[in-house]
Amino acid sequence: MNEQRQTLLDFMREQSDKLLSQALEHIGLTFISLLIAVIIGLPLGILIARRRNLSGTVLSLAGILQTIPSIALLGFMIPVLGIGPKPAIVALLLYALLPIIQNTYTGVIGIDASVKEAALAMGMSRWQVLKKVELPLAMPVILAGVRTATVINVGVATLASYIAAGGLGEFIFGGISLNNTNMILAGAIPAALLALVFDFLLSRLQKYNLKKVKTGLAVLPLVVLALASLYFIPSAYGSKLTAGFTPEFMGRQDGNLGLRSKYGLKIHTVVINDAVMYKAAYEKKLDVISGYSTDGRLTAYDLIVLDDDKHIFPPYYAAPIVSEQALVKFPELEQTLNLLAGKITDSIMTELNYRTDYLHQAPEKVAEDFLKQVGLYKPARSGTGGIVRIGSKIFGEQYILAHIYNMLIKGYTDYGVSTKTGLGGTKICFDALANNQIDFYPEYTGTGLIAILQAPVKTVNSLTSDKNKTYNFVKTEFYKRYRIKWLTPIGFNNAYALMMRQKQADQLGVKSISELTRYLDK
DSSP, X not given: OOGGGOOHHHHHHHTHHHHHHHHHHHHHHHHHHHHHHHHHHHHHHHHHHHSGGGHHHHHHHHHHHHHSOHHHHHHHHHHHHOSSHHHHHHHHHHHHHHHHHHHHHHHHHTSOHHHHHHHHHTTOOHHHHIIXXXXXXXXXXXXXXXXXXXXXXXXXGGGGGGBTOOSTHHXXXXXXXXXXXXXXXXXXXXXXXXXHHHHHHHHHHHHSOTTTTHHHHHHHHHHHXXXXXXXXXXXXXOOSSEEEEOHHHHTOTTTHHHIIIIIOOOOEEEEBOHHHHHHHHHTTSOSEEEEETTOTHHHHTTEEEOBOTTOOSOOOBEEEEEEXXXXXXXXXXXXXXXXXXXXXXXXXXXXXXXXXXXXXOOHHHHHHHHHHHTTOOOOOOXXXXXXXXXXXXXXXXXXXXXXXXXXXXXXXXXXXXXXXXXXOSHHHHHHHHHTTSOSEEEEEHHHIIIIISOOOHHHHHHHTTOHHHHHHHHHHHHHHHHXXXXXXXXXXXXXXXXXXXXXXXXXXXXXXXXXXXXXXXX
């Protein structure tokens, strides 16, 4: 069935195994972090209820943790804990702490002082008062905090897929990258349902007479522990090796779909952001990754590109694609952008990427140094001739190219520039161009052929052996369908590739994707 005609139910049925494993991972992440948060937060809430002079400091600190953006918090965790479930669990438990601490504190201090005094007068110790009076009376309020923390964790856990921790975010971010509504909904709907189900169950527990359900409360930690253990079930059925693929690569024919259909590659895969996947391979957290042939981290991390012996990856020659409206509005734009034509070879682009991706130099600095080196740099002019809007995808190479074009436009024309960098996956960037939200962005011929034009397999096979045929085809079809023009190619071919550590590939005797497939099938 064609993707455009495929219903959500068809997609979910087709991906049922993967959907189940992601749902189990999602539940597991939620409850592992929740269990730890309760173990930490409940005693802290009781402590600050006893020593109220500490309450302001503890609650303020927990509140500050809540204000840190989820992606940023995960990013802070990676240098310390690496990728995978550890940083995700720590981030989730930090988000869960505030409602648990706050509600425990509120529940305990809200108990009538006369009730506690009566308990002490009866000869109870402070521990007995806590166990038999305070906690039972405060339990509805405490459960309300646990309920809030659970819903928060279900939502935030979708971000765990960015650091290869799994969960339903794999479908959501893959769908966003590919503009595939079915993929987005296949992840978002189960995540929302999980939040609703857990919220409902906890709300019912909260309303019960807790004296009558003491056995249930005693069993509750075991239930939470069982739910937490679900995270480890999918990984128990993994293959010999683990691959880390970007969300976009997972859903593309010149990506994971093609690897499965043409090579029959069956490898345990996790979704990961391309900003951290190279380091994850270097640190042996992943065995295989989807990378880019001109990425500077190939050399830095001693990775090799596996030979694409069945040719699922077409030529990916980079060129700016510009809307017809922009070319009419800015007559000098095409000539200015073509100043870069043929100027960047594979080795030059690899070096530029190395400086941004591994040495962490600013893309603006790298772009300026390059233009000065090739004699194209000019100081910016007045910028009074209208604003050209430049777009880019969300990886280092695109940032570099966007800044190079920014400087060329400012130096060679009187146009001003507005940059809209980091637009996400291919379809997001392309739709922004097609809908007149940007004027141009750098694209790749193979991506245009397969991801945007979605050319038939027969057409793809007839073109991919010849870079010029591929370029001419996408140039003709883009203008015919979208009134978008491909300008002259920049010069380098940034092909998709499967990569492994050099040492591991040598040990396994793997040099091509076919050899990798045969190794996994043994």
